[in-house]
Amino acid sequence: MIEIKNITKAFGKLQVLKGIDINLEKGKIYAFLGPNGSGKTTLIKTILGLNQPDNGEILIQNENIKNNWQYKSCIGYMPQIARFPENLNMMELLGMTRDIRKTASDEEKYISYFNLEGARDKKLKNLSGGTKQKVNAVLAFMFNPDILIFDEPSVGLDPVAHLKLKDLMREERDNGKTILLTTHILSEVEELADEVIFLLDGKIYFQGTVQNLVQTQNESNLERAIAQLLLQTEKKSKKLSFQAA
Numbered sequence: 001m002i003e004i005k006n007i008t009k010a011f012g013k014l015q016v017l018k019g020i021d022i023n024l025e026k027g028k029i030y031a032f033l034g035p036n037g038s039g040k041t042t043l044i045k046t047i048l049g050l051n052q053p054d055n056g057e058i059l060i061q062n063e064n065i066k067n068n069w070q071y072k073s074c075i076g077y078m079p080q081i082a083r084f085p086e087n088l089n090m091m092e093l094l095g096m097t098r099d100i101r102k103t104a105s106d107e108e109k110y111i112s113y114f115n116l117e118g119a120r121d122k123k124l125k126n127l128s129g130g131t132k133q134k135v136n137a138v139l140a141f142m143f144n145p146d147i148l149i150f151d152e153p154s155v156g157l158d159p160v161a162h163l164k165l166k167d168l169m170r171e172e173r174d175n176g177k178t179i180l181l182t183t184h185i186l187s188e189v190e191e192l193a194d195e196v197i198f199l200l201d202g203k204i205y206f207q208g209t210v211q212n213l214v215q216t217q218n219e220s221n222l223e224r225a226i227a228q229l230l231l232q233t234e235k236k237s238k239k240l241s242f243q244a245a
C-alpha cells in the first residue's frame with residue numbers, strides 16, 4: 001500500500017531522516033514511536049507531500065507520489081494541532097472541504113459519532129481545543145480514505161472521545177484501511193498497534209509487533225522495553241563520542 005524507499009531529509013545542517021525504508025500494508029495499524037525530535041512528524045509530512053524528501057521515493061498504491069497531487073485524495077490526516085480558518089463555523093469548513101475534494105462524504109455520521117451537534121454553527125475560533133480535535137477527526141474520516149494518518153491524535157480529547165477514536169481506528173483497520181499513528185501514549189500503542197516502528201536518530205531502529213519488541217528487549221512490558229531501547233542507544237552514542245574524542 002505504502003512503499004517508502006531510502007528517504008532522506010535535512011533541514012539546513014540537521015539531517016532528520018537518514019535513509020528510511022518501510023513497506024506499510026493494508027489492514028494494519030502502524031505506531032511510529034521515538035524520542036522527541038526523532039523525525040516522526042517529518043516522515044509523516046513527507047508521506048503527505050507536505051515535505052519534499054532530498055532523496056528516495058514514496059509509492060502509494062504503486063504510484064510515485066512525486067509531482068502527483070491526486071494521491072492525496074486517498075489519505076485522511078488528523079494533525080497534532082488543529083489550524084482552521086477561524087471565522088468559519090464547523091459546517092462551513094466541512095462544506096468547503098467537500099467542495100474542494102468533490103468526492104462523496106459522510107460527515108453527518110461522524111458529527112453524530114463524535115457528539116458535535118452543538119458545534120455546527122459555532123465559529124471555529126470559539127471551539128475548545130478538544131472540540132477542534134474532534135472536527136479534525138471528522139475531516140480525517142468523512143471521505144472514507146484508504147489511508148488514515150494520525151499525529152498524536154489523543155492530545156486534548158476527553159476520555160469518551162478518545163475511546164471512540166480508538167474504536168473507529170480498529171473498525172477501519174478491520175475494513176482494510178492502512179493506519180499510521182504517532183503517539184507517546186504507550187497504552188494506546190499496546191491497544192492498537194499491529195506493528196511498532198521505532199525511529200531513532202533518523203533511522204528505523206526497530207520494526208515488529210509489540211510482543212516482539214518486549215521479547216527482544218527481554219522486558220516485561222512495552223514501557224520497560226522502550227526505556228531499555230533508549231538506554232542502549234544513549235550508551236552507544238556516549239561510546240561513539242568517547243571514541244571520537
Ligand SMILES: Nc1ncnc2c1ncn2[C@@H]1O[C@H](COP(=O)(O)OP(=O)(O)OP(=O)(O)O)[C@@H](O)[C@H]1O
Nearest residue numbers: 011012014016034035036037038039040041042043
Ligand atoms: N520545517 C522545519 N524546519 C527546520 N527544522 C525542522 C522542521 N521540521 C522539523 N524540524 C526539526 O526536525 C527534527 C525532527 O522533528 P519532528 O517534528 O519530525 O520530530 P518528532 O519525532 O515528530 O518529535 P515529537 O515527538 O517532539 O513530536 C527536530 O529537530 C525539528 O526541530
